[in-house]
Amino acid sequence: MSQVSTITLFEKGEYKFYLLGWEEKEEEGIVQTNQYLIVNKGKGILLDPGGAHVFPRVLANVSEVISPKDIELIFYTHQDPDVTSGISMWLTIAKNAKIYISELWIRFLPHFGVFDLKRIIGLKGHEQKISGNSGATFEIIPAHFMHSPGNFSVYDPTSRILFSGDIGAAVFPKGKRKQIIEDDFKEHLKYMEGFHKRYMVSNIVCKKWVEIVSKRPIDMIAPQHGAVMKGIAANNFLEWLKNLKCGIDILGEIYGS
Numbered sequence: 001m002s003q004v005s006t007i008t009l010f011e012k013g014e015y016k017f018y019l020l021g022w023e024e025k026e027e028e029g030i031v032q033t034n035q036y037l038i039v040n041k042g043k044g045i046l047l048d049p050g051g052a053h054v055f056p057r058v059l060a061n062v063s064e065v066i067s068p069k070d071i072e073l074i075f076y077t078h079q080d081p082d083v084t085s086g087i088s089m090w091l092t093i094a095k096n097a098k099i100y101i102s103e104l105w106i107r108f109l110p111h112f113g114v115f116d117l118k119r120i121i122g123l124k125g126h127e128q129k130i131s132g133n134s135g136a137t138f139e140i141i142p143a144h145f146m147h148s149p150g151n152f153s154v155y156d157p158t159s160r161i162l163f164s165g166d167i168g169a170a171v172f173p174k175g176k177r178k179q180i181i182e183d184d185f186k187e188h189l190k191y192m193e194g195f196h197k198r199y200m201v202s203n204i205v206c207k208k209w210v211e212i213v214s215k216r217p218i219d220m221i222a223p224q225h226g227a228v229m230k231g232i233a234a235n236n237f238l239e240w241l242k243n244l245k246c247g248i249d250i251l252g253e254i255y256g257s
Contacts, residue, residue, distance in 0.1 A: 006061055007179060009220060009228065010159035015040045015136070017159045019179060019228060020061040022054075031082045032177060034224055036163060037062055038156065043134035044071040046094075047154060047163045048224045051085035058086075059093060068093045072132045076101040077165030078148035079108060083224065088113040100130060100140075102150030123152060127212070139216070143167060143209050145201040153213065160219040167209065168237055169195055170226025178227040185229065185236035192226060198254065201247040210242040 010017040020035045035058050036047040044066045049058050062068060071094040076084050079102075087099065091114065101109075103122025114120070123140060131137040139155040147166045154163040170191040172178065181188050200206055221229045221237060229237050247254075 004179060006064065009222070010161060012158070014042070015158055016065075017156065017161055018065065019222065020058060022057065032172065032225060033082055034222070034226075034228075035061070036222055037065060038136065038159075039066055040132070040134040040136040040158075042066065042070055043132055043136075045073040045075065045132060045136065045138070046071055046090070046097075047075050047222075048077055048083050048165065049074060049086060049090055051082045052089065053082075053085075055086040055089050059089075069096055071097045072134070073097060073130065074099050075130075075138075075152075075154055075163075076105075077143070077153065077163075077224065078102065078151045079105040080148070080166075083165075085112055091116075091119065102152060104150030123150075125150075141209075141212055145205040146209055147199045153209075155213065155216050155218075157216070160217050162213055162216070162218050162221045162234075164221050164223045166199070166224055167196075167241075168192070168221050168223035168226065168229060170223070171195060172226070180228045180230055181233045182230045183232055185233040185240075188227065188229075188233070189240065196241070196244060197246040197250060199247075200244070203243070203245055203249050206241050206244050206246065210238050214238060 004021045006021040007019045008016055009019055016039045018037045020037055033050050033054060035049050038045040074090055074097045099120045100123055106120055106122050125142055127142060128140045129137055130140060141153040141155055143151040143153045153165055172191055218234055221234045
């Protein structure tokens with residue numbers, strides 16, 4: 001069993017941005033996922049805390065840093081089960097947390113066992129900001145049709161980290177998993193190209209997302225799968241994605257004709 005410790009990606013005073021450790025077996029067919037925790041003045045923000053499969057481990061990771069009762073925001077980029085199937089457990093454990101997810105996906109939450117929607121906040125389709133009681137403010141960036149029609153990324157202006165959800169995802173072969181890359185994007189590309197060509201709708205939406213996020217200074221791009229891309233690797237990824245032909249651009253390749 002692999003075991004990797006939680007990494008502090010950014011720290012300034014009481015403000016910390018963590019990539020939580022993982023210890024799942026690298027099983028064939030199981031999607032490897034990343035979870036992130038931001039802590040400011042003792043209050044926590046969880047980003048895509050994951051499915052039921054990883055809930056015990058993520059809860060243990062979080063509890064090493066703060067009490068679950070101090071989680072005030074939980075953000076879901078989209079609806080996939082590896083992102084959201086643990087939501088009913090988090091609502092039970094993190095009793096003071098508000099849940100942010102696209103308004104398009106709220107109607108599906110009962111299928112995850114969530115019927116009480118008082119703490120659920122539906123995100124509209126445009127850019128917006130959310131703030132916690134700790135004073136931390138985050139920018140919500142539309143990423144529609146980048147894998148999901150109701151999809152969002154989160155930019156943290158304090159750490160200058162862009163949490164990109166499935167955008168920037170990579171799937172590593174067994175024994176090759178990395179947590180951070182900096183100057184080896186070309187080598188990393190072989191683990192991410194196939195996913196982006198198949199799951200992103202078209203170059204038009206990729207280019208639009210890159211245009212929007214590039215208005216911000218970005219030190220790291222933190223996806224839900226694969227490795228955090230830091231520094232030059234983050235820039236290389238945006239430049240590559242801006243020019244990627246994918247989805248309906250390559251229908252002949254996808255359909256085999």
